[in-house]
Amino acid sequence: PWIALDMDxxxxxxxxxxxWATAHVFSFAGxxxxxxxxxxxxxxxxxxxxxxxxxxxTLQSMLIAGTFVNY
Numbered sequence: 001p002w003i004a005l006d007m008d009x010x011x012x013x014x015x016x017x018x019x020w021a022t023a024h025v026f027s028f029a030g031x032x033x034x035x036x037x038x039x040x041x042x043x044x045x046x047x048x049x050x051x052x053x054x055x056x057x058t059l060q061s062m063l064i065a066g067t068f069v070n071y
Contacts, residue, residue: 011051014059019049
């Protein structure tokens with residue numbers, strides 16, 4: 001997991017953009033949404049976008065596969 005360990009800034013922006021997109025999807029669906037960083041409050045239900053659910057492993061896998069295909 002070199003992205004999570006060595007490039008924590010990329011991981012932070014990946015988590016933040018995921019939280020932002022989730023907040024907007026639920027907002028468009030008519031839910032009451034409040035977002036502070038990677039923490040979202042949807043109808044008084046707290047949700048946190050942690051490293052485990054941010055898709056960083058998928059990002060790392062896609063970078064490796066893309067490098068292999070490009071080579």
